[in-house]
Amino acid sequence: MSFQNHQATFAAYIRNPEKNPLPIGVKPERMAMYRELFFNNIEGFLTANFPVLHSLFSEKNWANLAQDFFENHVCTTPHFSEIPEEFLAYLQNERKNLNDLPFLFELAHYEWVEMALSISHEVVEFLPLDNFTTAKLKLSPLACVLAYQFPVQKICAAFVPLESSQPTFLMVYRNENDAVQFLEITPMTFQLLQLVENSPEQTVDFYFAKLAEFSPTISTEILAEKGLEILEDFGKRGVIIAV
Secondary structure (H helix, E strand, O other): OOHHHHHHHHHHHHHOOOOOOOOOOOOHHHHHHHHHHHHHHHHHHHHHHOHHHHHOOOHHHHHHHHHHHHHHOOOOOOOHHHHHHHHHHHHHHOOOOOOOOOOHHHHHHHHHHHHHHHHOOOOOOOOOOOOOOOOOEEEOOOEEEEEEOOOHHHOEOOEOOOOOOOOEEEEEEEOOOOOEEEEEOOHHHHHHHHHHHHOOOEOHHHHHHHHHHHOOOOOHHHHHHHHHHHHHHHHHOOOEEEO
């Protein structure tokens, strides 16, 4: 057997010893040790990064989920810190279980955003903007505008919604003290912040004009007044910054 074939057999057995043969020349006890070491590392990272999701599963079902990910998903990164992102890709593209909770991916994504922002190496100067009416604006790289079908920020073991009545809009950001903050926002605030995110380096007049297209029944004066309040508030939080 070539080294590559032996390596593939070795990895396959570690991924699932019940479906794959023991590598030739390796004792079962040693392979069991390798198997436990690798699997426990992966399962530990998932538990640490998705604590709310973990709390909704029995230990057996959580272990089954971790095993399915460990066995079937081909990670494209060697970095442990990127395992949660790989888990998201698995849930979105590969997971096929009709018994899964309907908000499984959304809740996992919500928890991942917190982790991603907390370890981000982006540097932002949290300086107040003197004049929002003339500055060219953009969304901080330490902020995320999010929309979900389920109220993921409220989900816990005591609240497990199986149906969604209306979308949930959230702003998640890291403040100047490096603490990750979560805010539930209105549909109008979501639209305005998403405009800043998708069309950066524009002034408030551009964003208010675009916002008016989404809300033709509201006067442009009211939109401009409310929009300026929203942008100034998020400017103070460091979510909206100047180019």
